[in-house]
Amino acid sequence: MTTAIAQRRASPLDALQRWLPKLVLAPSMLIVLVGFYGYILWTFILSFTNSSFMPSYKWVGLAQYARLMDNDRWWVASKNLLVFGGLFIAISLAVGVLLAVLLDQRIRREGFIRTVYLYPMALSMIVTGTAWKWLLNPGLGLDKLLRDWGWEGFRFDWLVDPDRVVYCLVIAAVWQASGFVMALFLAGLRGVDSSIVRAAQVDGASLPVIYLRIVLPSLRPVFFSALMILAHIAIKSFDLVAAMTAGGPGYASDLPAMFMYSFTFSRGQMGMGSASAILMLGAILAILVPYLYSELRGKRHD
Amino acid sequence: MTSPSLRLSRIAIYTTLLAACALYLVPLLVMLLTSFKTPRTSAPATC
Structure with a gap:
């Protein structure tokens, strides 16, 4: 009962304090997710396409890996x-x-x-x-x-x-x-x-x-x-x-x-x-x- | 008073460390000396 009252009385400042670490970390987390893992995923996808000078999304399966294995x-x-x-x-x-x-x-x-x-x-x-x-x-x-x-x-x-x-x-x-x-x-x-x-x-x-x-x-x-x-x-x-x-x-x-x-x-x-x-x-x-x-x-x- | 073998091992340790120091410093010295040269004098010799 007392806990519920205390929760109801929690000021916006308390909520902000609780969320502040997550808010501060969010931009860097977003940059890491997009800049590192996002681009790794993109490179992985491109390795299955016939991309040449520019990225293209025509699926060629493992053909690029096969070409790589044939490359001296x-x-x-x-x-x-x-x-x-x-x-x-x-x-x-x-x-x-x-x-x-x-x-x-x-x-x-x-x-x-x-x-x-x-x-x-x-x-x-x-x-x-x-x-x-x-x-x-x-x-x-x-x-x-x-x-x-x-x-x-x-x-x-x-x-x-x-x-x-x-x-x-x-x-x-x-x-x-x-x-x-x-x-x-x-x-x-x-x-x-x-x-x-x-x-x-x-x-x-x-x-x-x-x-x-x-x-x-x-x-x-x-x-x-x-x-x-x-x-x-x-x-x-x-x-x-x-x-x-x-x-x-x-x-x-x-x-x-x-x-x-x-x-x-x-x-x-x-x-x-x-x-x-x-x-x-x-x-x-x-x-x-x-x-x-x-x-x-x-x-x-x- | 240190024994002769102990002194010899100390000399060997210092010699190795200083020789390694010289090896580590050579590229720095080359960079430093090259920075004082003109493009003509620092270019490789050609036939």
Whole structure:
């Protein structure tokens, strides 16, 4: 009875207070729904149509996916993604962990050294790609520098070698991302209980053994987080390729994102471009969904 | 007083960290030096 009276007496101000969070969030929710999920849905629909320069809604079923599977350039881009992604993730993790472990040894000027490792992350991939294009260019980079210094036989022309150009992308991407991995692992290392390390030292374990057997295995969540972040950077990589090689020589350094851009916006094959975008989304979801599922399940069980 | 092996490992750690620092700084240095060049001097050599 008293509750009903209280509800009846609720002022408009109370109602506004109750609705205010929803009202404030509504515009951003709408933008996210339309701008992200709406366009994903639109791309998905376009991948089943015969869209060329402009969107069209003539249904062609899985024809665009079939054309994509018959396209040599798509397979080159996919193979490049496997090589680039695999090497980029493995080397970034290895370098990041090594630097974090070394920095964790009570180093003087640690702040300065950490900043040097982290500053590439502050640069955009376009800047990174341009700088490394200059460095690896046989006409004006390392190759020319060493030959000018008298090492006449030195050759480092991977940037113009169709078989090796993808490794140049790996070098630039590792340079940019390994500092970030270092920061993640360093934060993890600082959170490890020092009494466990001291106990292992009392038991006579050497420092490498302590890190390999005790400390690093306890950083499994950090490892998976870094793996997820690096994997999605690898799959989405577009600007690095655009700045460094533009997919060349020929299309030897194409990655799926570059393929999608080229077919959708330059070659007027929007249907096939959309099909490739959906396959890329599928690759990202194949990595993210099991990870998120395991994370959320772990939290529910805590 | 630190043991020689401990000192050697400290030297190895510092050497690795500083070598990595140099590698991370090279592209920055290249960008900085190129920003002071004219388009003619920064263009790749052509035959």
